[in-house]
Amino acid sequence: MAFELYYWDGIQGRGEFVRLTLEHAGADYVDVTREPDRGTDEMMQFIDSSSEAHIPFAPPFLKDGGQLVSHVANILLYLGPRLDLAPRDEDARWFANGLQLTITDFVAEVHDTHHPIATSKYYEDQKEEAKARAAEFVMNRLPKFLGYFERVLKQNPVQGGHLVGDSLTYVDLSMFQMIEGLVYAFPKAMKHHDIRYPGLARLHDRVKDGPAIASYLASPRRLAFNESGIFRRYPALDIDP
Amino acid sequence: MAFELYYWDGIQGRGEFVRLTLEHAGADYVDVTREPDRGTDEMMQFIDSSSEAHIPFAPPFLKDGGQLVSHVANILLYLGPRLDLAPRDEDARWFANGLQLTITDFVAEVHDTHHPIATSKYYEDQKEEAKARAAEFVMNRLPKFLGYFERVLKQNPVQGGHLVGDSLTYVDLSMFQMIEGLVYAFPKAMKHHDIRYPGLARLHDRVKDGPAIASYLASPRRLAFNESGIFRRYPALDIDP
CATH class of the missing domain: 1.20.1050.10 (Glutathione S-transferase Yfyf (Class Pi); Chain A, domain 2)
Incomplete structure (x- = not known):
């Protein structure tokens, strides 16, 4: 299942730090707000949700199946070992x-x-x-x-x-x-x-x-x-x- | 062996977020710069070191034996599971x-x-x-x-x-x-x-x-x-x- 990256469309911004890691690893990912049939509304549903337990404060956040991870450093900590881009020890x-x-x-x-x-x-x-x-x-x-x-x-x-x-x-x-x-x-x-x-x-x-x-x-x-x-x-x- | 917390003396500052976790857990720790026989010089030796591999950018940082961890969120990520103050799942x-x-x-x-x-x-x-x-x-x-x-x-x-x-x-x-x-x-x-x-x-x-x-x-x-x-x-x- 592809990683789903949620970030503002139209700028590199903080999302770019995540993109570079996904791109370097050749990971299967979707840049959700840039998809023609999806978009920023879908991202805002997570941020504005009044029912989800793990709501993000702001983009970027990443979805990996049911796991949501927000904040650049947190996302990279999560992706690093999974994409072989973290130190081994x-x-x-x-x-x-x-x-x-x-x-x-x-x-x-x-x-x-x-x-x-x-x-x-x-x-x-x-x-x-x-x-x-x-x-x-x-x-x-x-x-x-x-x-x-x-x-x-x-x-x-x-x-x-x-x-x-x-x-x-x-x-x-x-x-x-x-x-x-x-x-x-x-x-x-x-x-x-x-x-x-x-x-x-x-x-x-x-x-x-x-x-x-x-x-x-x-x-x-x-x-x-x-x-x-x-x-x-x-x-x-x-x-x- | 006691945890060693390194932070500026005289203020609560960012170090306080670490102190509260150590104190709540009743952990054995030393607040290095406030020790009468130690002090800020010892902290600066880590920051200014020209030989250590893992130099911190700024206080606070924590030493746990040979492991050095810097930045509040990183220190708490490290301490959380060790002091039973992190979520279980x-x-x-x-x-x-x-x-x-x-x-x-x-x-x-x-x-x-x-x-x-x-x-x-x-x-x-x-x-x-x-x-x-x-x-x-x-x-x-x-x-x-x-x-x-x-x-x-x-x-x-x-x-x-x-x-x-x-x-x-x-x-x-x-x-x-x-x-x-x-x-x-x-x-x-x-x-x-x-x-x-x-x-x-x-x-x-x-x-x-x-x-x-x-x-x-x-x-x-x-x-x-x-x-x-x-x-x-x-x-x-x-x-x-």
Whole structure:
């Protein structure tokens, strides 16, 4: 039975971290809201349900038969071992989940660069505050997060270029998406990132060029980044540090 | 061997969600940075290590012998089954982790009410933006989160007053802390919360009055809320909706 992914149509968003894992594994899945005969209404029925026990707070969530799993890090924790994209040993699995939760925080901070005051309002209504928050992000938070992940790569005793253990995991796929999104949204701030964070740049390129991901990226299933998603290219927010 | 909790001294902060679970279970643990012969330096050695493979991004993290686990939701996922504070069935465990991750997001939004622009700056340097963000929080986000958790309680088929399944889990303990913190930080906004969210109020009171937690709350191990933590009482940010 196919996995069913529920996420907003029209953007990569948080759903993309799940999609990359499903695509890399060649898993049988349905992107429910993008199906012609299904759609967002079906997703909202789970969220608005007044009878289901396990209601999700927000998309993305995944259905695997009767099992519903919500939140990106939770979905990847669930899928990882099932798709052979989790570390094999227990110790490393706890570390992988911690890394994915750091990526979760990183994503939320990227989002807040364009929405520092109110998710319910437009970027244009909080542009001045967004400039201030983005400056803090580019100057302090971005180097802190990327510097940390570069150290994690460097201190992996296996030295195979993966964040955890000796083979590719869902955390590596998520890190690819972070770099890809940051380069899209902050081209000035990310200039020369490959010199400052060489391990992350190599990991990014390696994921991008892998056959399954390369084929996915060239397919219509990969939507382009746009200014409704998490990673938005607003020149006013992109500074050269 | 005792669990070792690493977190900033002087505040409840994110470490408190872990403490409540350890305390409720009567677990043998050491709060490392508060030990007279140990301290924050020892914590920073893990964070700044240039040789360890599994470095944490930030506190809190837990050591259980040789196993290091970082991030609140990850630590609770690890401790839950070991301290008999996780749901028994698999399906419910995935739901519990999803709920805990929603609490993680909720906590981050509480933090950002007083730091909407820059974590590296004082509240006083972003007070106007904090007022705008707090207004959004009180009017839109707070009712959205609390309304969701109230529905989760209501739709739990067991109807025993717990968020998941038929017995107390770490998620219930975290929800107690959320209500406690919100009432401290936003007394006006939380006025009559017990009428609007009666299930959550009952859950809060039940956790508070349980013997292990009541004893913990009366002990010097429970620090008071203060204006260095996540939940801060700034009258300028508290509005009557």
